[in-house]
Amino acid sequence: MIELHALTKRYGEKVAVDHLTFAVRPGMVTGFLGPNGAGKSTTMRMMLGLDNPTSGDVLIDGRRYAALRQPLRYIGALLEAKAWHGGRSAYHHLLCLAQSNRIPRRRVDEVLRVVGLTGVARKRTKGFSLGMGQRLGIAAALLGDPTILMFDEPVNGLDPEGIHWIRHLMKGLAAEGRTVFVSSHLMSEMALTADHLVVIGQGRLLADTSMAQFIAENSRSYVTVRSPQPERMLDVFNAAGIRAAATGDGGYEVTGTDAAELGELAARYRVTLHELSPRRASLEEAFMRLTAQSVEYHAAEGGGA
Numbered sequence: 001m002i003e004l005h006a007l008t009k010r011y012g013e014k015v016a017v018d019h020l021t022f023a024v025r026p027g028m029v030t031g032f033l034g035p036n037g038a039g040k041s042t043t044m045r046m047m048l049g050l051d052n053p054t055s056g057d058v059l060i061d062g063r064r065y066a067a068l069r070q071p072l073r074y075i076g077a078l079l080e081a082k083a084w085h086g087g088r089s090a091y092h093h094l095l096c097l098a099q100s101n102r103i104p105r106r107r108v109d110e111v112l113r114v115v116g117l118t119g120v121a122r123k124r125t126k127g128f129s130l131g132m133g134q135r136l137g138i139a140a141a142l143l144g145d146p147t148i149l150m151f152d153e154p155v156n157g158l159d160p161e162g163i164h165w166i167r168h169l170m171k172g173l174a175a176e177g178r179t180v181f182v183s184s185h186l187m188s189e190m191a192l193t194a195d196h197l198v199v200i201g202q203g204r205l206l207a208d209t210s211m212a213q214f215i216a217e218n219s220r221s222y223v224t225v226r227s228p229q230p231e232r233m234l235d236v237f238n239a240a241g242i243r244a245a246a247t248g249d250g251g252y253e254v255t256g257t258d259a260a261e262l263g264e265l266a267a268r269y270r271v272t273l274h275e276l277s278p279r280r281a282s283l284e285e286a287f288m289r290l291t292a293q294s295v296e297y298h299a300a301e302g303g304g305a
C-alpha cells in the first residue's frame with residue numbers, strides 16, 4: 001500500500017505536484033493518468049525517495065521510503081528505459097544490483113526467466129532493443145521480490161507483442177496480491193490494464209475511481225442522425241418522446257434509443273434520413289474532457305497561419 005498525504009512539489013514558482021492525497025491498494029493494477037507535464041513522474045520520484053517533497057508525505061506500507069531497511073524488497077520500479085551500463089551483460093547488471101542490495105544470487109536467474117531474457121543473459125546490453133531494455137528494467141524491478149511495483153509509461157515505444165506481454169505481467173503481479181502502480185497518458189491503454197484509476201492534471205487530483213465506474217459513467221452511447229427534413233424528423237421524434245440535440249453541423253445526437261428504433265420510426269412516417277450511425281463516446285474523449293482545463297499547451301484548433 002502506498003499512501004500520499006497532501007504531497008506537494010514546487011520548482012520555484014511552478015507547482016508540479018499540488019496537495020495530492022490518495023492511496024494505491026494491493027491486489028490490483030492502479031493506473032496513474034494525466035496529460036504531459038501533469039506531474040506523474042515527479043510524483044513517482046517522490047514515492048521512491050528520489051525527490052524530496054516541498055510539503056506533505058508518502059508512506060510505503062506505513063513508513064517513509066528513507067526508513068525502509070531494504071527498499072528493493074518493498075518497492076521495485078521501472079522509471080526510464082536504458083538506465084544502465086551498456087558494456088555489461090544483463091546477468092552481470094542484475095548480479096551487481098542483487099549483491100549491493102543483499103539479494104540472493106538465485107533471484108537473478110529467476111527474474112531473467114520471468115522476463116524471458118535467459119537466452120541473451122550473457123550478451124552485452126548495448127545491443128538490446130527497446131523491448132529487451134524494458135524487460136531488463138522490469139527484471140531489475142522484480143529482483144527484490146517487492147510487494148509494490150511501479151512502472152512509469154512502460155509501454156512507450158514497444159511493439160504490440162511487447163505491450164501485450166507487459167499488460168499480462170502487470171495483471172499477474174496484481175493477482176499475486178501485489179500493489180501495481182502504472183503511469184500512462186493513454187486512457188485506452190489503461191482501460192485494458194487497470195482496475196483502479198487515479199487521474200491528475202497540473203499536479204492536482206481530478207479523479208480517484210474504479211475503472212468499472214469510470215467506464216459506466218463515461219462510455220455513453222448515442223446515435224447520430226441527419227435528414228434533409230430536420231423539422232419533420234424532430235416532430236416525429238418528439239411525438240415518440242425521443243430527445244435529439246443539434247450537433248451544430250446539421251446533424252443530431254439522439255440518446256435513450258437505438259438506431260433500429262429510429263430507422264423504423266423514420267420509415268413509418270416517411271422521413272428521409274441521410275445518416276443513421278450508432279456511436280459510443282470513447283474513454284479517451286472522457287479523459288480529454290476531464291483534463292481539458294489542465295492541459296498546459298493547447299494546440300490551436302483549426303486555425304490557419
Ligand SMILES: Nc1ncnc2c1ncn2[C@@H]1O[C@H](COP(=O)(O)OP(=O)(O)OP(=O)(O)O)[C@@H](O)[C@H]1O
Nearest residue numbers: 011014016034035036037038039040041042043185
Ligand atoms: N527539475 C525540474 N525543474 C523544474 N521544473 C520541473 C522539473 N521537473 C519537472 N518539472 C515541471 O513539473 C511539471 C510536471 O512534470 P512531470 O515530468 O512530473 O510530468 P509528467 O506528468 O510525468 O509528464 P510527462 O508525461 O510529459 O512525462 C512540468 O511542468 C515540468 O516542466
